[in-house]
Amino acid sequence: MAARRKVGNLLGLAVLAYLSRAPMHPYELSRTLRDHGDDRSIKFNHGSLYMVVQQLAKAGFITELATTREGQRPERTVYAITPAGRDELHDWLRELVARPEHEYPSFVSALSLVGALHPDDVVEQLRARLTGLAARRAEIQKMIDDSLAEGVPELFLIEEEFRAAQLDTEAAFVERLITRIADPDVGWGPAWAAFHTALAAETPAQPNA
Numbered sequence: 001m002a003a004r005r006k007v008g009n010l011l012g013l014a015v016l017a018y019l020s021r022a023p024m025h026p027y028e029l030s031r032t033l034r035d036h037g038d039d040r041s042i043k044f045n046h047g048s049l050y051m052v053v054q055q056l057a058k059a060g061f062i063t064e065l066a067t068t069r070e071g072q073r074p075e076r077t078v079y080a081i082t083p084a085g086r087d088e089l090h091d092w093l094r095e096l097v098a099r100p101e102h103e104y105p106s107f108v109s110a111l112s113l114v115g116a117l118h119p120d121d122v123v124e125q126l127r128a129r130l131t132g133l134a135a136r137r138a139e140i141q142k143m144i145d146d147s148l149a150e151g152v153p154e155l156f157l158i159e160e161e162f163r164a165a166q167l168d169t170e171a172a173f174v175e176r177l178i179t180r181i182a183d184p185d186v187g188w189g190p191a192w193a194a195f196h197t198a199l200a201a202e203t204p205a206q207p208n209a
Contacts, residue, residue: 005057005092011044011052013096016061016081016089025076026053041159046183047165053079061085119181119192126178132173137167 018024018032031051033039044052055061065080079196081089114122144160154161181189 003090007052007055007061009048009052009055010042011048012056012061013089013092014038014042015049015052015056016085016092019079019081020060020086020089023078023080025068025078027076029053036156037160056085058114059088061088084098115192115195118196119189123178123182123189125180126174130174130178133167133171133174137164138165140164 014033015029018029022033026046026049028046030046033042033044033049053062061082062079062085063082065078066073067077069075094204117125140160140163144157144164147157148154148159177186181187181192183189
């Protein structure tokens with residue numbers, strides 16, 4: 001069983017990772033997260049970032065190093081990772097890499113209930129999804145190609161490669177699913193459509209308002 005962590009928000013893991021490179025203040029952390037594209041993997045805003053920083057400090061994983069002020073700007077507290085924070089970072093990362101987690105993506109939820117739609121409607125929506133997946137795949141590939149051309153090491157693009165592989169896998173699944181529904185000889189479409197026809201016949205008409 002996975003350990004219950006003092007700070008469980010994945011944003012905290014990102015903060016620990018960047019502070020393991022150098023001390024930073026929260027504004028600098030926010031800019032670094034966005035510059036490195038981590039906002040594509042971890043949802044955050046300035047408020048949630050400051051909250052996580054406070055939680056990490058309370059847990060003893062980071063500590064205040066200095067407070068600075070530039071001109072009329074508000075004071076900024078610079079934080080550094082502690083030895084306990086470095087241990088937490090390494091242990092947390094090892095767990096996430098090694099142990100598969102049960103996730104709840106919205107598409108899986110939709111598939112579990114998709115029988116509520118008519119099969120013709122489902123096929124239409126799945127084809128629209130294929131178009132969207134192809135567009136996202138092309139966007140990611142362009143990002144990878146542009147980054148490589150700029151000299152970014154492949155190590156720092158592995159999350160994008162993983163996203164691309166996920167999209168390839170999902171697109172292949174959706175194509176197979178369309179075939180399983182729409183195949184004229186062995187597809188599920190006719191029986192599925194008949195179910196909806198019978199259901200409509202059994203459903204009482206709604207009174208006029």
